Amino acid sequence: MSEITVTRRPNTADQVPALVSVIAPPALGALAPLLEPGLAALTAAATVCGSAAFAAHYVGRLPAGIVNATGIPDVLAAQRATLLGSSLLTSMAVVPSALLGPAYADALMVGFLDPASVSGIVSAAWWSVWGGLTYKLRPALAARKVRVPAPEPGAGPSNLPGPGGLYRIWADHISGEGGAHPGQHLVGVTDAGDLWEGIIEATQGKAVSVSAESVGSAYRVPAACVTFAPGAHPGEQYVTVRRTPPAELDPSTMEGMWARLVRPKVMPGTHLKDAQVDPATGGWVAWVVADDDVPALPVPDRKALVGALRSSMTLVDYQPHASDPRRGKIRIMDRNPLEDGVPFPGPQALEPSPGGYIAIGRGISGRVARLQLFDPVLGAQHVFIAGVTGSGKGGVVQIIALAAHLAGMAIIYADPKGSSNPDVADMAAYSATGPDSIQALRVGYALLQHRVSESERTGRKNFKATPDCPWVMVIVDETHMIADSSSPDSKEAVFILDKIAALGRSLGITLLIVNQAVNADKLGGSTALRTNVIQGGAMVMLRTDSAQSNLITVDGFEGIDPGAIPAAWSAEDEPLVWSDDIPIDDPARTFGLGYVGSPGEPVQMMRTWILESAAPYVRPGLITWPKDWPGWDDRHAVAETSLMPGDGDGPTGGGSGWGGDYSPPAGGGFTKAQPDAAGADAAVLAYMDTMLGLEVTKDDIRTLTGINEKTLSNALTVLVKSGAIERVRPGVYRKTL
Template sequence: MTTPETPAPAPAAVPAKASREKAFALAEVTAPLITAGVMPLLDAQAATTVSTFLAAPVLVAGANAAGLLSERLLADVPGGDILLAHRRPFLMSAVTTATAAATATVSGLPGIDALLAGWMTMPSVAGVVSAVWWASVGLVAFSLRRVLATAKPPTAVSAAADGAAEPVLAPEVRRVLERWHAHISGEWGAHPGQHLALTGHGAEAWEGVIDAPPGRPVTVTAATVSGVYRVPAGQVVITDGPHGSAKHILVHLVAPAEDQPQYGALQALWLQRVARRGGCMAGTHLEDVTPDPATGGVAAWICADDETDALTVPDLYTVAGALRTTPLLVSVERTSNPRRAVLRMMDRSPLEDGRPLPGAEVLRANANGYVQLGTGVSGKPARVQLYDPKGGARHVIIVGVTGSGKGGVLQLVGLSYHENHVAMIYADPKGSSNPDVEDMAAYAGCGPEQALGALRVAYAVFRHRVEESRDLRAKNFEPTPERPYVATVLDEMVQLLGDKSPHRAEAGWIISILAAQGRSMGMPLVLCGQIMNLDQMGSDTSIRDNVFHGGALVLLRSDSAQKSRVDLPRSFDGIDPSQIPAYWKDGEDSLIYDPTVPEDDPRRTFGVGYVVGPDERAEMMRAWILESAAGHFDPANIAIPADFPDWDQRDTIATIPVGPAAEEDGAPAWMPASATTAAVKEPTAEEKILAILDERRDPIGLEVGHLHLDQITDMTGVTRKTVENTLSRLVKKGTVVRRSPSAGEYGLPLTDEH
């Protein structure tokens, strides 16, 4: 496509064109006045003929002004380029001329007198019509003042040497240069003195260099070029030139292929705005810009240049500003390669329309303990790991201000625990933060004192498992239905761990122990709060470090200081949760309030945040929308730590201080029941059911001692589904009898000796 550099134009046609344009402009200005003066002198038949004839220019001018005449058609018509440039003045001139002709035809000389001098009778209808007519004639003359000026036509600049023959330009090249000179760089153009030197021209595109006068910047915009050459502004790419008074320009005459929409424009914008010297990601470039079906936009690799060792990801707000978009419509994701990151540019975020939870079954963990809490901006599942089959339980921390969706995410985590047979001990010092999580918990304490009691119960279970693990010389925790993972959930953590909490010493002591050692005992922590300030985490670095760096992080919209309160993992570079707006907005804010414009009701961004996935990449995501977990869980199938022998004493344990508080209180401390090697093999579900039914047996053997299915489930501590399956099997074997199919009551059959 590239051809040798073409100099700025000096075509002989330019002065001739200027003369024609000036004559046309003079005709536009004088036509209404001449018509008003001549028409009264004509007889009625001649006046009617002239008026009919003048209707044609009005129709042509109207179609031209409305853009109904194609550029190709105008190019084939003599003076078509002038018509294209004079759309508005030609229309006004044609209308005022036709008005004068119609007035003379209908009303004769009195009508023309009223049209020309009626403004002197203001206020009156004739006066208003006359004033409008004269204003239109004057506006035509004013808009054509530059064309009518008597200045000498500009002398074109030529790069040809004195005495040398000027280069012969191809017709299409001459057409580009003539149009640029007439409408942009010429004396009467939009940007006088900013000349174009073509460096290449082809059927699909042309390119060149725009030169402004020395010391002045190039002010030509893509919108200006778009209007002159009739191509979409997106097909015009203007980038930095060789010096401050020059810019490169690339104009695509043909729209890019559908599979490569405006990729060159995005790469050029990146180099111009982001990767420039002093830019927010200097020393980088884009590669492999491709469509992104998940977002409807594009995705590309951000790559370090040869002289750049590793990418430095700036604040996303800064990147969005450089790319002239918003933080919700751009995403920069780190990868394991320090020299590459992922850029996503969107016209509309796929997270804007939140998706409701499809069903509780989607929260069941895979073989590696991962559950999906929502959808990432890339379309990938937004996952967190609740437990690692080899490494033990995983802590979870959920951070976000009020209204960010923190409670909804906690509900999802709680429901996923329920779906995966994880027992929950729930502590809510606020007392009313999340009733659904409370209902799914094996034990819940709501209120400051009760929440502290829940932590004491969790600590008691932990102490028992430590003693048991030591006696059994168990190296790794392996969950069973009777010995499940036990998650301790502390909601609104600042209420117990903050510096103003009277329970801070004891609560912080328990949480720090669970944070450091709970994972290996199958007891993860879930901390939920507004910020990760150390003061709100008991001022204990072990809590922050063990929970934060040893688990999953869900970071929702937070306050502006959150970024500096804790050292986020490397994968969170460039992410500032305070830049997530509270609402999705469709348009720009107006400077002046206009009461005639309908109000745009915003939609909240609750559930929008960041989560680190299994590939250690922090990605913007939106959690499933779950207004209430009620109806998604089975109240009769709440997992409990049945391996804890003192579980029946949990309410008493909740009242006994531990740690520093126990020493100050002087009350007798709770001691865990001794663990024995008998616990190595727990009774099977069948053995537990038969033992309970045997206790229910009639001592004299006269009738069957029946127990209802619900009673058997509660007394054995086995899941309801397991109890149902086991009883069905025992009934078929004849080991257990059922009162009736609908009663749901079972017992041991009578023996022959009775």
């Protein structure tokens, strides 16, 4: 086999320590006698310390932090034997010279000229060791020519395995005279069959400038098959050449489809990793990973992502990683396994975990879709369900309510629509429907007041559920019907919902809001209510208005468009020209299809269990009520008592103590003529009577009395001075017995 000659040059990082190892022993040995005594002694001590340090490094006793601090730990490791030998030779030359003077130095340096003497033997041995050390360091000292196998005659460039053939092609087309990059040589090649790797070295003083196009042209592979990595300095670079294109260049692979269709515009700076068949769906699943120069994955627009993949909303699922911003999970399906429905497996599936999580359906990954109702440490967790009519939100409510019922939670149910979910009403300890639904909220609010008072009295920090003091769930179905400003009870309803959302968690009271949308204007304008419920618990998003996606700030919901969830799983494409002869299909609805997010749970496409009716699983003997509240027996009277001053059913019967001038206008809500000072004082005092012992903010007083800012400030000042109420802190008041 013929051979070719190539030049291999040492790296500067290897060359400098090698030169020092070779020069130091004779140079310092000859100079030591010429130094002043003090400096000579200092030099001798330094060489002894150096020998001790290199000896410790040789046996692995030198701390790694010290070795790494040098910046060349790999070089020190490779030359540890020669560095120790050089330091010992230097100490042998310098230390005696500092003590005995020039005579010893002369004997050591040139004593080999008299081989018969003792000094001649010592000198010859010293120089022999030095010569062996220098010979061993020759690869690190200077460039050298090496012979490598040449390619077989007639072999083509793309079929030359082994370093010899690769070197020859490089020399002919890149580094040789007339090549694309003269003087930039290839060394250290390893051939792995499907790819080969090597090191590009430029002439000293110049940087590597070899391009992927030049390498690809020389070896007849696409430029994308050539990658580079930085070396130890600008004159060095690692090169990897694949003989077959990577998956991302093959349009038939998932990686290739991503690189061609998604990466350019939808998710730039990303690539796929570990693409494989997904056993849960029969389609593909892969990690979406940020490129090295991208700190985090961009948030994709789900509709744009689906369009780029030439698919449909029900056949693509993107799931951000819960803790790693540089990773996400993508699934592409030919058919969604959730289309067949997920039958309710039985009440055992609803048993809460020790952390308060319940399963409400099945995720696209095959994992159950869960949300948290309560946390043993943090307290109750609120739930918000958003979905238009027909999206399946009634089924979600039924499943969550059944889980709460079977777990021994006390349910208080308000249904302004009047016929949303009769089975939930059968599980409730108290329910109110239609125009009377405000009564359920009043009962929930009275329970909240009691638990606030008990918490202050006992100094209880965390809620602990017991059979006599159970978890409570307040369910408000079709919340917009009672919270919207057009409802005559809206002001009172929003006030109560705000309080339960803000205080209920630490008191064991879960608030379940069920609504067609999450807009603040559908919740009485209360953004605080929306934030406390969504941020303080779980979110179930079914098919609803696309604008809702901008209002959900929970991690994992970024980019989800609930308006893009289709109403049906499949339907014939709409024809270009309509004809009455074309039959109208009635495809299966996508009820229950959506996304669920809860603390500690990934947000993924899911579908709720299919449960037509919960009635067979309701256990009348398990219906629980809050036994810790002494006022439970009077709940019906509480339900009839409005919190709003001026209501004929209010605590004072609408007498003059409340101002007596509230009346529902034609458009709903309440209007109020401005009271005089005495009327304002009486209205405030009457309201504070209903909040006996509780701290109330000035904003709450203004909301529920309708008194303007200036009049209210004067009334509060008068009442505080008279001792009728007390000012706990700025903006917060309380009435005590």
